[in-house]
Amino acid sequence: MSAVAHHDHHDDHHELHNPMEPTRKEQIRMNRMGLWMFCLSEAFLFFAILAARFYLWRDADGAAIRPYLEQGPALAFTVVLLLSSYFMNRAEVAIANDDKKTFSFGMLMTAGLGLVFLLGVIFVEWGLMLPEPHLPVNGGAFAAVFYAMTGMHAIHVVTGVILILIVWNNGRKGLYDSKEHWAVEACAIYWHYVDLVWVFFYPAIYLIGYAVKVPHHSAIISFFM
Amino acid sequence: MRYFFTSSLFIGALGQWLTGYFAYNALTRLRFNLGYDVTPAPWFFRLRNFFGEDITPPGFDEPAMVLATLFSLIGFLLCSGVLTDWLKMCAGQRPHLTHGAQGKPEWTRYINVDVNHKVIGIQYGMSSIFILLVGGLLAILFRLELAMPGLQFLDGDSYNTLFSAHGIIMIAAIFAGVGAMTNYLGPVMVGASDMAFPRLNAFSYWVSVPSALILIAGIFMGGWDTGWVGYPTHSTSTTMAGVQMFLLGFYLNGFSSIASGLNLVVTTIYMRAKGMTYFRMPIFVWAALAASILQMTVTQTVGVALTMVVAERAIGLDFFGAIADPTLVAAGVPTGDPILFQHLFWFYSHPAVYVWILPGLGIISELLPVFSRKPLFGYKWIALSSVGIALVGSIVWAHHMLTSSMEPMWKVPFMISTLFVAVPTGVKFFSWVATIWEGKMRFQTPMLFVLGAISVFLLGGLSGPILGTIATDMHLHDSYFVVGHFHATIFGGFVFPFFAAIYYWYPKMTGRMYNEALGKLHFWIMVPGFWVMSLMQMRVGMQGMRRRIADYGPDLGIAAEQALITVATLAIGWSILIMLYNLVSSARSAEKAPANPWGSRSPEFQSPSPLPEFNYDAPITVVGDPYDYGIEDATYVVVPGAAGD
Numbered sequence: 001m002s003a004v005a006h007h008d009h010h011d012d013h014h015e016l017h018n019p020m021e022p023t024r025k026e027q028i029r030m031n032r033m034g035l036w037m038f039c040l041s042e043a044f045l046f047f048a049i050l051a052a053r054f055y056l057w058r059d060a061d062g063a064a065i066r067p068y069l070e071q072g073p074a075l076a077f078t079v080v081l082l083l084s085s086y087f088m089n090r091a092e093v094a095i096a097n098d099d100k101k102t103f104s105f106g107m108l109m110t111a112g113l114g115l116v117f118l119l120g121v122i123f124v125e126w127g128l129m130l131p132e133p134h135l136p137v138n139g140g141a142f143a144a145v146f147y148a149m150t151g152m153h154a155i156h157v158v159t160g161v162i163l164i165l166i167v168w169n170n171g172r173k174g175l176y177d178s179k180e181h182w183a184v185e186a187c188a189i190y191w192h193y194v195d196l197v198w199v200f201f202y203p204a205i206y207l208i209g210y211a212v213k214v215p216h217h218s219a220i221i222s223f224f225m
Numbered sequence: 226m227r228y229f230f231t232s233s234l235f236i237g238a239l240g241q242w243l244t245g246y247f248a249y250n251a252l253t254r255l256r257f258n259l260g261y262d263v264t265p266a267p268w269f270f271r272l273r274n275f276f277g278e279d280i281t282p283p284g285f286d287e288p289a290m291v292l293a294t295l296f297s298l299i300g301f302l303l304c305s306g307v308l309t310d311w312l313k314m315c316a317g318q319r320p321h322l323t324h325g326a327q328g329k330p331e332w333t334r335y336i337n338v339d340v341n342h343k344v345i346g347i348q349y350g351m352s353s354i355f356i357l358l359v360g361g362l363l364a365i366l367f368r369l370e371l372a373m374p375g376l377q378f379l380d381g382d383s384y385n386t387l388f389s390a391h392g393i394i395m396i397a398a399i400f401a402g403v404g405a406m407t408n409y410l411g412p413v414m415v416g417a418s419d420m421a422f423p424r425l426n427a428f429s430y431w432v433s434v435p436s437a438l439i440l441i442a443g444i445f446m447g448g449w450d451t452g453w454v455g456y457p458t459h460s461t462s463t464t465m466a467g468v469q470m471f472l473l474g475f476y477l478n479g480f481s482s483i484a485s486g487l488n489l490v491v492t493t494i495y496m497r498a499k500g501m502t503y504f505r506m507p508i509f510v511w512a513a514l515a516a517s518i519l520q521m522t523v524t525q526t527v528g529v530a531l532t533m534v535v536a537e538r539a540i541g542l543d544f545f546g547a548i549a550d551p552t553l554v555a556a557g558v559p560t561g562d563p564i565l566f567q568h569l570f571w572f573y574s575h576p577a578v579y580v581w582i583l584p585g586l587g588i589i590s591e592l593l594p595v596f597s598r599k600p601l602f603g604y605k606w607i608a609l610s611s612v613g614i615a616l617v618g619s620i621v622w623a624h625h626m627l628t629s630s631m632e633p634m635w636k637v638p639f640m641i642s643t644l645f646v647a648v649p650t651g652v653k654f655f656s657w658v659a660t661i662w663e664g665k666m667r668f669q670t671p672m673l674f675v676l677g678a679i680s681v682f683l684l685g686g687l688s689g690p691i692l693g694t695i696a697t698d699m700h701l702h703d704s705y706f707v708v709g710h711f712h713a714t715i716f717g718g719f720v721f722p723f724f725a726a727i728y729y730w731y732p733k734m735t736g737r738m739y740n741e742a743l744g745k746l747h748f749w750i751m752v753p754g755f756w757v758m759s760l761m762q763m764r765v766g767m768q769g770m771r772r773r774i775a776d777y778g779p780d781l782g783i784a785a786e787q788a789l790i791t792v793a794t795l796a797i798g799w800s801i802l803i804m805l806y807n808l809v810s811s812a813r814s815a816e817k818a819p820a821n822p823w824g825s826r827s828p829e830f831q832s833p834s835p836l837p838e839f840n841y842d843a844p845i846t847v848v849g850d851p852y853d854y855g856i857e858d859a860t861y862v863v864v865p866g867a868a869g870d
Contacts, residue, residue, distance in 0.1 A: 018418070018839055019843055019844060020417075020418035020839035020840065020841060020842075020843070020844065021418050021419070021839065022418075022421075022495075022496070026495070029495065030421040030422070030491050030495045030496075031422075033491050033494060033495065034421065034422060034425075034487060034488075034491045037487045037490055037491060037521060038487060040521070040522065041483055041487060041521050041522055041524075041525055042525065044522045044523060044524075044525035044526055045525035045526070045528065045529060047526075048525060048526040048529040048530075048569055048572070049529055051568075051569070052529070052533075052544070052565055052569070055562065055565050055568070056544075056559055056561065056562060056565060057559055058559060059557060059559070065557075065559070067558075137540060137541055137542060138541050138542075138543065138550065139543075139553065139558065140543050140550060140553040140554075140558040140559060140560050140561070141543055141544065141558070141559040141560055141561050141562075142558055142559065143542060143543070144533075144536075144537070144542035144543045144544045144561060145544075147536075147542060148529075148532075148533065148536070148542070148544075166315045169317070170315075170317045173317050175317055212556070212557045212558060213556065214553070214556065214558055215552055215553065215556045215558075
């Protein structure tokens with residue numbers, strides 16, 4: 001195998017490609033597999049939390065129960081999150097066709113809708129800022145698993161939004177085009193994955209089992225309040 | 226010295242300490258001003274003003290400590306520079322991978338962020354030996370206490386801290402050792418230049434350093450008495466302040482495991498040399514692949530379990546039932562359950578022992594044919610038995626809970642699945658015996674350690690089904706028999722093969738030969754020492770010695786055995802110091818080693834020692850089977866430019 005210079009048209013100061021090192025094309029193929037492996041790994045994280053939900057949220061007879069929570073807002077935020085996946089897909093398709101304008105719009109819409117979902121979870125579902133949250137932190141296993149599920153998912157939404165904004169910004173600088181847009185693809189896979197997790201989490205929290213009301217009586221514990 | 230003070234290691238550790246220090250103090254001050262109740266702070270979180278007066282906020286606060294510890298990790302990563310390239314990418318640049326020592330002496334690569342898998346492997350190896358020494362020192366301390374009935378120089382809390390820290394620090398050492406073997410050997414054995422993700426590889430190593438520092442710091446910050454398992458409701462209610470450092474150090478080490486497991490899986494899938502099909506890979510790669518798949522997946526569940534304990538302690542979320550509120554119970558709101566922790570914990574921590582031993586068993590299968598000059602018996606069976614152990618090992622976790630209050634209907638199924646692990650493990654044993662059968666054996670140090678590993682692992686393996694069977698486990702659970710069994714499996718499955726690997730690849734890593742006489746001395750002290758230690762541990766266990774107890778009565782009649790265990794432990798400690806002396810002194814002055822001192826067919830031995838930056842000058846080609854020792858004209862790899870081909 002001869003030492004062929006690998007032409008990376010983004011690369012101003014590329015050197016001779018060492019024949020032992022993977023080419024950019026091979027590297028992207030590995031990146032893609034790495035991301036899927038990461039998704040597999042994360043599946044175990046979310047699976048463990050789901051297992052905790054079905055293990056703990058049971059009544060004396062072992063039937064599934066759930067805390068009594070408002071249905072409307074949760075459904076609305078779920079729709080917002082799923083809608084964001086549509087715009088993510090639009091952005092990915094757009095950059096694959098060198099349509100920078102639709103790409104930028106799609107990325108911003110995705111990040112915006114993700115942010116709406118996030119604020120909804122924090123301020124409406126958790127009820128931060130409300131005089132009394134819907135589920136007080138010391139509300140037994142209901143509160144524990146509820147905050148674990150929504151919180152762990154929210155952390156992934158936050159990282160997703162940050163990644164999307166970084167990639168949007170780099171896209172604005174013209175780093176991606178139809179030939180080379182691995183970062184956009186990675187963002188899309190990750191974002192769809194985070195959405196998919198919510199598709200499992202939403203029914204587990206809000207739909208499965210019969211609802212039990214949590215009595216509001218105890219002092220609210222939180223870090224800064 | 227100048228190079229040390231500018232190294233990633235030093236600047237990172239300094240950054241970690243400063244970040245933790247200031248974050249802790251800022252957060253405590255904030256929380257103190259908000260009116261929270263607090264208890265006295267440990268010394269190195271004390272804040273002094275310019276005149277040396279103590280201006281620490283009056284009190285010590287656990288939620289602040291949790292956040293400060295997380296900040297301290299970020300401080301380490303930022304200061305050590307392992308994130309620099311990724312931050313540049315976020316800013317839209319395309320940084321190149323840097324290779325070589327950047328104009329500094331070659332040894333500085335080992336204390337700086339470096340993306341080369343061989344450097345990272347050796348970094349892992351050196352960290353592993355260092356952490357092993359720390360953990361071993363802790364063991365020797367409490368073994369001295371246990372040598373005689375009565376409490377001599379430790380009290381209950383310090384004994385508890387020592388054995389708990391011994392457990393988790395040794396586990397950190399083992400993970401570093403596994404990282405050393407898989408990182409150094411994985412890519413070069415499949416004929417690749419490096420891992421699939423070199424920067425992620427560096428990240429895996431550099432995240433394990435601060436988490437090990439957090440674990441060690443936990444000893445000095447109040448200690449903890451939960452054992453390495455950290456079962457609630459004890460871990461959620463203990464007042465020993467170091468428990469959060471233990472939980473977080475354990476948790477953060479998991480990042481390292483997941484990232485390095487993922488990296489090796491992708492490397493094995495995509496970076497194999499031309500002609501190297503899955504069944505033509507060196508057998509160690511199979512073992513490393515199986516271990517990596519486990520590492521990459523199940524580690525997540527222990528992360529969940531540990532996060533839950535952290536949250537229950539720091540915020541008061543009720544996962545494990547330490548806080549049962551009668552008003553809530555009356556309203557039908559479920560409370561937490563400590564058994565949940567045990568399920569999540571052992572779902573990881575049982576397969577974790579296979580992560581430790583699979584690479585070790587791979588080393589045994591790798592070295593036996595070389596030193597017996599015979600083909601490896603049943604290559605495909607060995608390869609698949611590693612995967613089999615990983616799969617079966619993932620569905621046996623509840624055998625750790627046979628005496629707990631989990632659902633009784635699950636106990637027998639878990640007993641049966643546990644006993645099934647003996648099948649793929651037995652495949653390996655039969656293959657090892659058949660491989661050395663009528664072979665031309667050469668008893669050099671690596672081979673001695675391999676044979677020692679087989680003997681010790683047999684002891685551990687045979688004591689396993691006794692503990693996996695419900696009836697006998699009822700009697701032996703939580704006794705020293707378990708301690709004996711566990712140490713035998715881990716010494717046989719990890720420690721002995723790890724030492725064999727160090728001696729075997731030492732000429733490849735350094736280009737020099739270790740001292741054979743000292744190597745043999747190490748072996749002949751360590752093997753009898755270990756047999757005495759392990760057998761006596763099992764014996765005192767059967768006679769009624771419990772685990773995790775600082776003292777025992779003279780009327781148990783086990784004082785002589787206990788003294789013997791302590792002597793054997795000291796012997797093992799000394800033998801490891803001999804190895805260290807051997808490795809250090811040989812690296813400086815020993816004779817140059819030939820490229821292939823063992824007559825190995827493996828690709829890395831067809832390339833010069835120490836290996837070049839990209840392992841081979843040009844891509845290698847695999848044309849035959851890996852273990853055809855003693856067969857005329859059998860070629861495994863064609864390495865361009867190699868002597869003899």
